[in-house]
Amino acid sequence: MTSSAFLGDDGLAIVMAIINTTPDSFYDKGATAKFDDALARAEKVIAQGARIVDIGGVKAGPGDFVSPAEEIDRVVPLIAAVHERFPGVTISVDTWRSEVADRAIAAGATLVNDTWAGHDHELSAVAGQHRAGYVCSHTGGVIPRTRPYRVHFDDVVQSVIEETTAQAELAVSRGVPEEMIFIDPTHDFGKNTFHGLELLRRIDEIVATGWPVLMALSNKDFVGETLGREVSERVAGTLAATAWSGQHGVAAFRAHEVQETVDVIRMTGAIMGKVAPLDTTRGLA
Structure with missing residues (x-):
């Protein structure tokens, strides 16, 4: 397996915390759109154990147009502030x-x-020029900020493997350090709920590529449709999918609920014998 510069020494998956500087986020409804609120969330999730904070300035789904200049204004000051306060956090x-x-x-x-998924063909080149890391995703060719419509794959897992590994190889050829790459099956993007479940069912095949796998499962529509739950009621389903994926070797999880995700990862790891319990006194004293 490709080594990763982002992973810890305990053999457990890590958490990438979501921080959206958008007024129309599908989950938090703009709770961190303001700078001070976003910075406070960064402090909170880092204290909860997030190893990566993922800062975005444009809603993934359809919504108001956001120019590149406005996106820069939303994310760059926050990135600078988090970097200054937490220089050891990715x-x-x-x-x-x-x-x-x-x-x-x-x-x-x-x-x-x-x-x-490389819609901007220069994006991985920019990452390579700076020797930054890169997440390679899969959308099946869907245009940014659009929803899938009657999508079909002969084999969605094979499509994910082919598209993400090709992006990973291109990124390395452009200067991105191999150890700073993730591949992401990218649930919901260009896919329906049946595709999302199959990606989980066959996650071993994606992990077997050797590239560290990042999964963004948090409160996604495929969870909601599977359980018949609205956005605010999808945490349990998300954590069940996280436990399953962690057991099967996924390296990182992009999450809204950081503390809960950290606990699920650690509990699953303890059941598997990867880590010891943190505080054991019951029946021993």
Whole structure:
């Protein structure tokens, strides 16, 4: 397996905390759109155990147009502030635009989370020029900020493997350090709920590529449709999928609920014998 510069020494998956500087986020409804609120969330999730903070300035789904200049204004000051306060924490910028990534990396980001699968063909080149990391995603060719419509794959897992590993190899050829790459099956992006469940069911095949796998499962529509739950009621389903994926070797999870995700990862790891319990007195004293 490809080694990763982002992972810890305990053999457990790590958590990438979501911080959206958008007024129309699908989950938090703009709770961290303001700078002070976003910085406070960064402090909170880092204290809860997040190893990466993922800062984004544009809602993934349909919504108001956000220019590159406005996106830069939303994310760059926050990245700079988090980098100054927490120099040991990895900062990721969630963007599909190369000009935004360039400014974000200059401000302190060391990972580019490209959730739109290289739509901007220069994005991985910018990451490579700065020797920053890169998240390779899969969308099946969907245009940024659009929803899937009657999507079909002959084999969604094979499509994910082919697209993400090809992006990873391209990124390395452009200067991105091999140990600073994740591949992301990218649930919901260009996929339906049946695709999302199959990606989980066959996650071993994606892990077997050798590239560290990042999963963004948190409160996604495939969880909601599986359980018949609205956005605010999807945490339990998300954590069940997280436990399953952690058991099968996923390296990182992008999450809204950081503390709960950290606990699920550690509990699953303890059941598997990877780590010891943190505080054992019952029946021993």
